[in-house]
Amino acid sequence: xxxxxxxxxxxxxxxxxxxxxxxxxxxxxxxxxxxxxxxxxxxxxxxxxxxxxxxxxxxxxxxxxxxxxxxxxxxxxxxxxxxxxxxxxxxxxxxxxxxxxxxxxxxxxxxxxxxxxxxxxxxxxxxxxxxxxxxxxxxxxxxxxxxxxxxxxxxxxxxxxxxxxxxxxxxxxxxxxxxxxxxxxxxxxxxxxxxxxxxxxxxxxxxxxxxxxxxxxxxxxxxxxxxxxxxxxxxxxxxxxxxxxxxxxxxxxxxxxxxxxxxxxxxxxxxxxxxxxxxxxxxxxxxxxxxxxxxxxxxxxxxxxxxxxx
Amino acid sequence: xxxxxxxxxxxxxxxxxxxxxxxxxxxxxxxxxxxxxxxxxxxxxxxxxxxxxxxxxxxxxxxxxxxxxxxxxxxxxxxxxxxxxxxxxxxxxxxxxxxxxxxxxxxxxxxxxxxxxxxxxxxxxxxxxxxxxxxxxxxxx
Numbered sequence: 066x067x068x069x070x071x072x073x074x075x076x077x078x079x080x081x082x083x084x085x086x087x088x089x090x091x092x093x094x095x096x097x098x099x100x101x102x103x104x105x106x107x108x109x110x111x112x113x114x115x116x117x118x119x120x121x122x123x124x125x126x127x128x129x130x131x132x133x134x135x136x137x138x139x140x141x142x143x144x145x146x147x148x149x150x151x152x153x154x155x156x157x158x159x160x161x162x163x164x165x166x167x168x169x170x171x172x173x174x175x176x177x178x179x180x181x182x183x184x185x186x187x188x189x190x191x192x193x194x195x196x197x198x199x200x201x202x203x204x205x206x207x208x209x210x211x212x213x214x215x216x217x218x219x220x221x222x223x224x225x226x227x228x229x230x231x232x233x234x235x236x237x238x239x240x241x242x243x244x245x246x247x248x249x250x251x252x253x254x255x256x257x258x259x260x261x262x263x264x265x266x267x268x269x270x271x272x273x274x275x276x277x278x279x280x281x282x283x284x285x286x287x288x289x290x291x292x293x294x295x296x297x298x299x300x301x302x303x304x305x306x307x308x309x310x311x312x313x314x315x316x317x318x319x320x321x322x323x324x325x326x327x328x329x330x331x332x333x334x335x336x337x338x339x340x341x342x343x344x345x346x347x348x349x350x351x352x353x354x355x356x357x358x359x360x361x362x363x364x365x366x367x368x369x370x371x372x373x374x375x
Numbered sequence: 376x377x378x379x380x381x382x383x384x385x386x387x388x389x390x391x392x393x394x395x396x397x398x399x400x401x402x403x404x405x406x407x408x409x410x411x412x413x414x415x416x417x418x419x420x421x422x423x424x425x426x427x428x429x430x431x432x433x434x435x436x437x438x439x440x441x442x443x444x445x446x447x448x449x450x451x452x453x454x455x456x457x458x459x460x461x462x463x464x465x466x467x468x469x470x471x472x473x474x475x476x477x478x479x480x481x482x483x484x485x486x487x488x489x490x491x492x493x494x495x496x497x498x499x500x501x502x503x504x505x506x507x508x509x510x511x512x513x514x515x516x
Binding site for chain 1: 398427473474475476477478479481482485495496499500502503506507509514515516
């Protein structure tokens, strides 16, 4: 996908400019960390903050790499973001999902899934802050509000035949609105995001479904809460509702809840050892992810992310 | 898990919305007037030394700025002082202050408060009183 490559190149070029440039002036951690989809926020959900260290009148850049691994799956994400004047954020991310257990699908039908299959997904994101200042407007309840869009394109490889069977498309667009508020005196940050999406497992299993699965957009809320332990350490938790579009299709095909999708949650600790580096460690619970091929196990595990920002 | 989390988040919001009215607890935590004088002496040294804030404070009457800051901080903390200086808007009207300058000042203040051993929680209570001043002090938007 050359678009994504160009965007990465652009972001990296900006990053190098950022290195050479004078200091950008956001307060520590107030640009959030990089979510798995590349947008600034928590780990699993975007926030209304504009990423990078750039505040008003400045341009900043960030890059991140994230690894999450659970009982049966693994996900590696890397990407970059540009922040313009604390107003507009452009992000690009590439995900590599180890879907090796999907070989078991060949037992259901001759899908021709190859061993060790990975699913790749590219995500282009744009986010615009429309109102408020999450940090400095500490005398009002008014949060910072942003709207965002994520274009996702999935490459399922030999799982393409499964996508066809399920009637899921390989690209989709999520639209979301986020509200973020730091209760400064208490050191508590709260975020709520409402996402309109057709994505199955965030898009890794495509978008939409054949009937009787759900093929339309649905609204899914996502919540984060964080507590500042010090200037550069925050702990928190997230909860992200998911659409579960495919389960009824699986049920109709006699597969029971084999295609069920559960809500995602995590608890995290984020540490910024310097203005330019942040590390996030989390325990994630992704619920069941295609439980029909993973012994109905819940997928839980560790999540580690590193971000550099200028 | 779902219900617990939602309840937790609602509780968090409720807690956070009960914005603490300034009492003199904070003033005492900062060591009252002598503590604030010490804090401002340290703060001004750091402001002048920092390349981001130095140029803004070098031309000022530093002694006077320190005294006014003591009064102002004392007042917002609920201490027995009255800030008699100009309002924030007119005091900064002729200066070129960007949001990054405002944030730089916050960072320097945090360093000073750290040096005075002010607990993080008390620091944030003061910053929550000061942060809304961004509307009147930032002149370059």
